[in-house]
Amino acid sequence: MASSSRDELGQALDEEFDNIFQTELDNALYSYDDPQPPTKPKKKRVYIERHREEGHIRLWNDYFGENATFPPPLFRRRFRMNKHLFIRIVDRLSNEMPFFQQRRDALGRSGFSALQKCTAAIRILAYGCAADAVDEYLRIGESTAMKCMEHFVNGIMYCFGDEYLRKPTAQDLHRLLIIGEIRGFPGMMGSIDCMHWEWKNCPTAWKGQYTRGHGKPTIVLEAVASQDLWIWHAFFGPPGTLNDINILDRSPIFDDLIKGRAPKVKYVVNGNEYRMGYYLTDGIYPKWASFIQSIPLPQGDKPSLFATCQEACRKDVERAFGVLQARFAIVKTPALIWDKEKIGNIMRACIILHNMIVEDERDTYTQFAVTEFQQAESSGSTEVVSGYSDDTPSSIVDMMATRTRIRDQVMHEQLKNDLVEHIWTKHSTNHV
Structure with a gap:
């Protein structure tokens, strides 16, 4: 009876040792396949509903409508140019630069208009303000405003550089x-x-x-x-x-x-x-x-x-x-x-x-x-x-x-x- 109990105890110890060895082996293989330790899950990006359509309507009524809220002198002061010149720039960019063409997203909502994008770029250039300073009025986020400014700068050079940065004829x-x-x-x-x-x-x-x-x-x-x-x-x-x-x-x-x-x-x-x-x-x-x-x-x-x-x-x-x-x-x-x-x-x-x-x-x-x-x-x-x-x-x-x-x-x-x-x-x- 004593010998049989010793055999059972030895068999149980062998099984426990095998289990420990297999666990350590699995951990070693996992660390070899994926050396980076598991990271914490990233926080989900907060979505802000900015109602961009209202931003376009407000901009249109303030400066571009038939009975605009602000007169031409204030337009010239805030946009640094007369209205017909700014509209000429917007039309040229929207016709030749895909970024300034208004599109619809997967839900069928209209994206930012060319007026909103060009106005955001002009405000950053004219006032030297931060990109998120135009968010409250134009309803354009910081990253999108920076993209508007970069594409606006590239579009100005592409569309008007040969004519207005030329050497004297x-x-x-x-x-x-x-x-x-x-x-x-x-x-x-x-x-x-x-x-x-x-x-x-x-x-x-x-x-x-x-x-x-x-x-x-x-x-x-x-x-x-x-x-x-x-x-x-x-x-x-x-x-x-x-x-x-x-x-x-x-x-x-x-x-x-x-x-x-x-x-x-x-x-x-x-x-x-x-x-x-x-x-x-x-x-x-x-x-x-x-x-x-x-x-x-x-x-x-x-x-x-x-x-x-x-x-x-x-x-x-x-x-x-x-x-x-x-x-x-x-x-x-x-x-x-x-x-x-x-x-x-x-x-x-x-x-x-x-x-x-x-x-x-x-x-x-x-x-x-x-x-x-x-x-x-x-x-x-x-x-x-x-x-x-x-x-x-x-x-x-x-x-x-x-x-x-x-x-x-x-x-x-x-x-x-x-x-x-x-x-x-x-x-x-x-x-x-």
């Missing part, structure tokens, strides 16, 4: 030179300068490259603006540690001229003929034939008058930067976006919208009357011919020769002296 250049001659600077094509946009969410590894001194990381915009605040050239992206000269070395502003794709220009200053236009700059730019700076310490009446006129006309680009930042506060406040490419798209889209507004409202604030412009056009010495210039470079040697003409310091001094005499003669004749 022969007709544009002729108009710029006539205006420059009226202001006392024959051959002037505008003024050039740089603007910094702070990048708050700059990656830590890049901060040393984009930060100058003990300041904040910034991205630089180089621009050329005319008297009517149209921005003809925009080069955005260099890091903020670069100054205007370093950025000029990277800029494509003279590429068309070097490659012979620029229209021919001819004008006369103080009896001397010139065949290359120039830009007004501040003192940091080099003394090239394509740049005219002021005189830092003018001695005498003629240099003082020239310095006064040059500094007054050079403020065109400063005014353009100020108006651009006033219209679109997003480029004035620190950029909160991480992606540099998206920041560049926002800057270019704001410049395109700025030029569209300038074209739409140019006649309301121009300094020059039509008769004055026609008289200067008929009696002036400026001549612009479209097409390629006669000295189109056929080799790298010709391109280097054109580059040397652009940087000619002797021509710079001669042109500057002729402009001093021309402005003195012009103002003395007007006073007589």
Whole structure:
């Protein structure tokens, strides 16, 4: 009896050991197949019924209806442009960009309208506000508002970039030179300068490259603006540690001229003929034939008058930067976006919208009357011919020769002296 009980006890221990071994083996196999420990179940996303249809109806009744609640001046103030221009943008985007076309969901409900999406994007660009700031009025959530802004920026560049971010054509250049001659600077094509946009969410590894001194990381915009605040050239992206000269070395502003794709220009200053236009700059730019700076310490009446006129006309680009930042506060406040490419798209889209507004409202604030412009056009010495210039470079040697003409310091001094005499003669004749 004792031996049989010992056998039963041993058999029970063997069975228990087998069970423990199998359990440990199963756990080992499970951990090998799925090394990640089981995670807690995610919380279910809270659905918010925003009643987007009511948001569209409210927007329509406030601004776009026949008896709109808010008059045109308030529309211009809040949308930064006149109503017909905004409707033109909405129609173009809804016809060419699938994102702005209104669709129905699986329940048959209509999605956000093109007016809601474009208004959300304009409000973010114009006020520089957070994406969820438009939720209460337009009934658009934060993530959808960010998508509206990104697609709106891409759509503006796709639909209007070729027309409103172009380089001056022969007709544009002729108009710029006539205006420059009226202001006392024959051959002037505008003024050039740089603007910094702070990048708050700059990656830590890049901060040393984009930060100058003990300041904040910034991205630089180089621009050329005319008297009517149209921005003809925009080069955005260099890091903020670069100054205007370093950025000029990277800029494509003279590429068309070097490659012979620029229209021919001819004008006369103080009896001397010139065949290359120039830009007004501040003192940091080099003394090239394509740049005219002021005189830092003018001695005498003629240099003082020239310095006064040059500094007054050079403020065109400063005014353009100020108006651009006033219209679109997003480029004035620190950029909160991480992606540099998206920041560049926002800057270019704001410049395109700025030029569209300038074209739409140019006649309301121009300094020059039509008769004055026609008289200067008929009696002036400026001549612009479209097409390629006669000295189109056929080799790298010709391109280097054109580059040397652009940087000619002797021509710079001669042109500057002729402009001093021309402005003195012009103002003395007007006073007589």
